[in-house]
Amino acid sequence: MNSESSTRRDFLQTTAAIAASGLVPLTAAEEAKPIPHPFLTPAADFYDVSRGNPKPHTLAGEALVKARLSPETWRLEVVADPFTSEVVKEPASLGKPLTIADGTALDLKALMALGEKHRVRFVKAMQCLNIAEPLGQGLWEGVPLREVLRLCGPLTNVRRIYYRGFHNDDPAQLFRSSLSYTEAMETPPGELPAFLAWKLNGEAISLERGGPVRIIIPWAHGFKSIKWLQQISVTNDYRANDTYAEKNNDPDSHLKTAAYIDPGTDQFKTGRPVTITGRVISGLSGLRRVEGWLHRVDPATPQPSEEKAPWTPCDLEVPPTDWSTVLPAGVSSRDVLGFDPESGRPLTWPLRYSMITWSATLGKLKPGQYEFRARAVDLNDYAQPEPRPVPKTGKNAVEVHRFEVA
Ligand SMILES: Nc1nc2c(c(=O)[nH]1)N[C@H]1C(S)=C(S)[C@@H](COP(=O)(O)O)O[C@H]1N2
Ligand SMILES: [Mo]
Numbered sequence: 254m255n256s257e258s259s260t261r262r263d264f265l266q267t268t269a270a271i272a273a274s275g276l277v278p279l280t281a282a283e284e285a286k287p288i289p290h291p292f293l294t295p296a297a298d299f300y301d302v303s304r305g306n307p308k309p310h311t312l313a314g315e316a317l318v319k320a321r322l323s324p325e326t327w328r329l330e331v332v333a334d335p336f337t338s339e340v341v342k343e344p345a346s347l348g349k350p351l352t353i354a355d356g357t358a359l360d361l362k363a364l365m366a367l368g369e370k371h372r373v374r375f376v377k378a379m380q381c382l383n384i385a386e387p388l389g390q391g392l393w394e395g396v397p398l399r400e401v402l403r404l405c406g407p408l409t410n411v412r413r414i415y416y417r418g419f420h421n422d423d424p425a426q427l428f429r430s431s432l433s434y435t436e437a438m439e440t441p442p443g444e445l446p447a448f449l450a451w452k453l454n455g456e457a458i459s460l461e462r463g464g465p466v467r468i469i470i471p472w473a474h475g476f477k478s479i480k481w482l483q484q485i486s487v488t489n490d491y492r493a494n495d496t497y498a499e500k501n502n503d504p505d506s507h508l509k510t511a512a513y514i515d516p517g518t519d520q521f522k523t524g525r526p527v528t529i530t531g532r533v534i535s536g537l538s539g540l541r542r543v544e545g546w547l548h549r550v551d552p553a554t555p556q557p558s559e560e561k562a563p564w565t566p567c568d569l570e571v572p573p574t575d576w577s578t579v580l581p582a583g584v585s586s587r588d589v590l591g592f593d594p595e596s597g598r599p600l601t602w603p604l605r606y607s608m609i610t611w612s613a614t615l616g617k618l619k620p621g622q623y624e625f626r627a628r629a630v631d632l633n634d635y636a637q638p639e640p641r642p643v644p645k646t647g648k649n650a651v652e653v654h655r656f657e658v659a
Contacts, residue, residue, distance in 0.1 A: 289530055289570060289610030292579045293376070294389030296459045302381050302388065302475060303461075305426050309419045309481045310460040317460075320419050322481055324457070327465040328358035329449075331405045334415075334488035345489040348407045359401070361465055364449060367404075368396040373448050374589045375471050378534045378608040382474040382502055385648040386513055387532050390608055391462075392580060392589070393469045395450035399438045401485070408434075411487040415494055416468055418481035430477045430495045431504070432470070434487075445471035445590055445605070449482065455581025471590075471606050472507050472537065474647060503646045507537035508606050511637050511649035512567075512629040519656040527615040529625050529654060533569070535603040536647075539632035543567040545613040550622040559626075559651065564636075567627065570609040572602050618658045625654045 303310060309322060318326050331351040335344045351357045373395060379388040402408065414437045417429035432447055440446040450469045451458060458464030463480025470477035476497040488494075498504035514531040521527050533543050544564035548556060557563075573579050576586035576597060586597040591604040603609045613625070628637040628651045638649045 289612070290390075290532060292390065292573075292609075293392055293454050293581075296391070296453050296456070296462050299379065299389035299391075299462060300381075300384070300386065301461060302384070303480065304428055305419075305421055307421070309421070312460075320421075321483065322419055322460065322465065324361050324465050327361050327483075328353055329360075329364065329401075329466065329482065330358050330484045331401065332484065332486050333411075334486045334490065336488055336490045338490075341489050341491070343410045343489060345408070345410045345412075345487045347405045347487060349405050351405060359404075361451065364396065364401070364466065365451065367400055368394075368451075371396050371400045372588075373397055373446060374584065375445060375448070375469065376589060376591065376604055376607045377469060377471055377478075378508065378606060379475050379478065380508060380534055380647070382476060382497065382506060382647050383500075383644075385650065385652070387534060387608055388475060391453045392455065392584065393448070393450040393467075394452035394455075395448045395466075395469065397440070397446040397448045398432075398468070398485075399440070399446065401449060402437065402487075408487055410489040412491045413488050413494070414485060415488060416479055416482060416485045418463070418479045419483050428479065428496045430468070430470075430479050430497070431493055432477075443600075447471070455584060474506060474508060476502070476504075501645055506641075506646040508534060509641055509647035509649045510534060510536035510538050510540055510629050510631040511647070512543045512611060512627045512652070514625070514627050514652045514654045517654065517656075519654075521618070521656060521658045523620050523658055524617055527618055527656075527658070528612055529615065529627075530610060530612045531627055531652075532608045533603070533611050533629050534608045535601070535605060536631070538635065539601065539605070540603055541630045541632055541634065543569060543611040543627060543629050544636070546626045547613075547615055548624045548626070549619070550624060562626075564628070567611045567613045569603075569611050572599050620658050623656050623658065625656070626651050627654075 312320050317323050321328050333345045333347045337344050351359055376392050378390045411434050413431045415429055415431035420426040447470050449466055451466050453462055458467055466482045468479045468482050493504040495504035512533040545567045546562045546564045586592045587594050592599055630636050
């Protein structure tokens with residue numbers, strides 16, 4: 254047993270012990286949600302962000318078959334958008350469109366067969382640009398988008414690729430997103446491809462998580478990872494035609510490096526150690542550390558500014574050495590993007606675009622009112638929410654947890 258795995262176990266055990274001993278009083282909700290968080294979030298435990306009326310994942314029986322959302326009836330169309338305008342003179346075209354009308358649309362079997370040759374696996378933190386709480390973290394498995402597009406070549410006059418999910422055949426319920434041609438087709442060395450996934454945590458993707466097939470954009474916020482994928486459309490329209498762009502968001506914002514505090518108790522007993530936990534996402538600019546600032550609220554002493562505050566490093570969950578205890582049965586970390594294919598160890602920690610648990614042990618505190626803040630510092634030494642203090646590029650304001658020691 255090497256030191257890394259025992260450190261991780263110690264970390265887990267300490268936290269479990271704190272919970273078990275009742276030093277940190279847990280609410281019923283917290284008891285149901287063990288702390289720290291499992292590395293992979295069970296599919297059913299993701300925070301769900303789904304539009305639609307009815308929501309596509311509530312369909313059943315005939316309606317599900319008709320919606321082509323059962324594994325047998327699922328089809329993917331790849332078509333060219335006829336769009337032209339004053340400035341866009343020529344429409345995009347595809348050498349070989351795949352359509353339902355002519356029976357060439359891709360089915361799940363054909364997609365998985367493509368995956369036999371070009372499989373990708375990737376651990377991603379799902380985070381909504383508009384919600385200040387991670388939704389969950391999954392191991393997604395599928396085939397790069399570029400391999401699907403290569404079935405349809407040649408592509409002419411194509412500047413963007415857009416893709417949409419099932420939307421009850423109601424234009425008002427459409428949820429779509431897009432990538433530039435280059436983003437879809439070229440993956441730089443050590444980078445991650447956009448892909449079509451049919452497995453989450455080693456199992457078929459549940460309807461709620463967007464199965465049978467979901468797009469996963471590793472570097473992006475959740476709105477780019479379209480659920481219930483049904484159509485890819487190539488276009489000569491140069492505008493980022495994402496549903497989220499219409500809602501005053503930056504449609505090209507990448508996942509933001511940010512720490513989030515777990516909702517926990519606001520009452521601690523005097524003389525008992527106080528531990529605060531949370532999760533941190535390693536976004537576009539990576540993660541250097543998580544810092545915490547404990548402040549005793551005292552009317553006689555003014556509160557320092559966030560800049561001058563005594564921020565101190567928090568503890569980060571360490572990588573397990575034995576990834577087989579974390580990954581689904583039969584999946585080796587050597588075959589997961591972001592890991593060294595030789596050693597099976599993560600190339601960075603946290604893995605790019607993934608999240609881990611952090612914790613701050615505050616010791617025994619004097620009775621009083623307290624505020625605890627946490628922030629992530631990225632590899633450019635920017636402290637959260639910098640360099641993105643504006644929420645339209647990802648909600649990541651510094652969070653505060655208020656509690657009383659009595
Ligand atoms: N088809 C479709 N895909 C979708 C959505 C949707 O409403 N419809 N919501 C998006 C948004 S805004 C987010 S944040 C993520 C949430 O993924 P989750 O529900 O699996 O956590 O899915 C994205 N994909
Ligand atoms: Mo979202």
